[in-house]
Amino acid sequence: MQDATLCLPVVDGRVLLIRKKRGVGAGLYNGPGGKIEPGETPRECIHREVNEELRIGLSEVEKVGELDFVFGDDPFMFVHVYRASDISGEPEETDEADPKWFDTDDVPYDEMWPDDRHWVPKLLDGETFTGRFRFDDEGDDLLGWAMRTDVEF
Numbered sequence: 001m002q003d004a005t006l007c008l009p010v011v012d013g014r015v016l017l018i019r020k021k022r023g024v025g026a027g028l029y030n031g032p033g034g035k036i037e038p039g040e041t042p043r044e045c046i047h048r049e050v051n052e053e054l055r056i057g058l059s060e061v062e063k064v065g066e067l068d069f070v071f072g073d074d075p076f077m078f079v080h081v082y083r084a085s086d087i088s089g090e091p092e093e094t095d096e097a098d099p100k101w102f103d104t105d106d107v108p109y110d111e112m113w114p115d116d117r118h119w120v121p122k123l124l125d126g127e128t129f130t131g132r133f134r135f136d137d138e139g140d141d142l143l144g145w146a147m148r149t150d151v152e153f
Ligand SMILES: COc1nc(N)nc2c1ncn2[C@H]1C[C@H](O)[C@@H](COP(=O)(O)OP(=O)(O)OP(=O)(O)O)O1
Pocket: 004, 005, 006, 022, 023, 024, 025, 030, 031, 032, 033, 034, 035, 036, 069, 077, 079, 113, 115, 116, 139
């Protein structure tokens, strides 16, 4: 199982997403984030990844979720999810990511991983959650999911 992180900065009624340019989920909108490196904490990872992908800093960062992704019968990724209420700097396009702000009532779910429509609204509503999402072998179709809310981290 690969551990990873994901963060959605939500500032002034808008959420900052990236159009992923390479790797897992390339072409889709997602929050910035990535795989946790050996010896790194999840919190250290999300600050590093956001800086690498967008050249910005995060502030008022809280952990709000944990997502467990399964492809076929195999564990795929365990993702620590953060919400940031502020950023420092101006998001820049890099070779990994193209940033874009969206109104929180206009999130582009049709261009995101299919699990996102189940947990992103909870994050935007200030809820905490865990979720387990089971995809087909290739990770194309979401076959089933289960979520809990009001979780303490
Ligand atoms: C399967 O469903 C997923 N849904 C969502 N919303 N996000 C997902 C899903 N699977 C993975 N992710 C996220 C979790 C991480 O934020 C990234 C992983 O991306 P990547 O493998 O490209 O991570 P990096 O460390 O940036 O990769 P390289 O440095 O090796 O390019 O996707």
